[in-house]
Amino acid sequence: MSVDLKAWIGRQEERRERLEPARTHALLAALEQPAGLADGDVMPPLFHWLHFWDPKPPSETGPDGHPARGGFLPPVALPRRMWAGGRVEFVRPLRLGEEVRKLSTIDDVQEKSGRTGALIFVTVRHELHGSGGLAVRERQDLVYREAPPRGAPAAAQPPPAEPEPADWREEQAAGPVLLFRFSALTLNSHRIHYDRPYAVEEEGYQGLVVHGPLQATLMTGLAGRKLGAPARLDYRAMTPAVDLHPISVCGRRHGEGADIWVEQHGRRTMTGTLALGAAA
Template identity: 45%
Template sequence: MSDPVQTLTDVIDPARARAMQATLGHDPQIEKGDPLPPFFHQLYFWDPQAPAKLGRDGHPKVGRVIPDMGLPRRMWAGGQLEFEAPVLAGLPAKRISYVEKTAHKEGRSGPLGFVTMRHETWQDGKRCIAEWQDLVYREDPRPGAKPAPPEAPTDEDVAEPVSFDTTMLFRYSALTFNGHRIHYDLPYAQQVEGYDGLVVHGPLLAQYAMLLAERQLGRLTRFAFRATAPLMHFETAEVCWKSDGTIWLRGPDGRQCLTGTAA
């Protein structure tokens, strides 16, 4: 097993969880001792860095925790979570992080760097969540180079519309202490990273997917997801569920933005 690269401690503040519920349009009601909804642990274990220690994209510079893959653009490409015990609001917890693996590959759009981080969330001596986070690094966009996204299925059993705006993206960035400029700096997102607008956070899309899966299945034990195309802040999408445990997010033009499985 690899050695930890970082250990962070935090108190699972109920007020932050309630702020997330409000951001999602839900009744803010989490109190001390309540179990967090799935994926709400993303709101905790901040690692704030001084401006001099940030990269051009607003993330902490690579090489300290995450290896430097020699490529400038970062995306959270997907992940897998195993929910072993509830994380309870109002109590101290810790997150231990490991570099699971790294790789370089050649993609259709140029060289790619892959990093898989493993995070373990512990509380009261128990491992509550084991999580694998897949990051991909790539070159700056080439003019006119936009790969065709996959087409989303249309055979879902449940579909729920979700929409986003700049306020929601700002609030989610603040709650997760995510400084990535593609989520709030429109000129940077368009002119440097080549997007059509502000990018909706991949983990925010996964959050909606997990909450829908929980409503269908009850408490989750496992969730895996993969981001397949970006969604812009001005777009309305649908979170889709099928009874075999598959879930996806369909953009307004039918493209698949995220796919996942739940149990």
């Protein structure tokens, strides 16, 4: 019997957590950045993704490492799930040590068709409330797709392209150790990020896949260090980046914002736009 996935629209869940500095320190150390923050200091943008875990026992995970379908997210039958992009509004700073309430809502479920077959898009809205009220408003776009035929060769990487002009460009190694540590800090057990035989043989990638949220964190953090606190981020995954080569984190200022992106071999793997402005 088919499941009415749209019945999940409006479903909510709530989590509460203290923003312990240890997780922020661990990611900053993994990225070779200073990690001397303490309770009361402003959390770097997007580091809230290190919190609000929903740990599941192995018996409640699927073959790809994700939690089994159903529960808060709708039970989409398509086997491949990706974080395709989203929007984050930074209303006011989150501070380390703060008690934060996260309210998540399924906003929409859409079935579409693409060049790889059937696609299902699930839109999730998150609101994070700290001691001063609403701090972060976020939309996440998840996409589910069909699996490639078993044994199909990994998709060929596009040939290198000339890098686009940028006001800043910083190379970042994205090897297995960084990918493993980011998976651990976000409690992301999707095997494409740490299990090379699975990523290549089962899901058809060239190597281990660099997390979309890691790329968004890198490009937003670098832009923030160049330009100041962001007020809004829109971002979209373009093509997979893999651990076999470094990535370049880039940006170009325009007016009161910036275009930001991540490149590998000159091809954009993630793009974004950043609106500037100090949080209240």
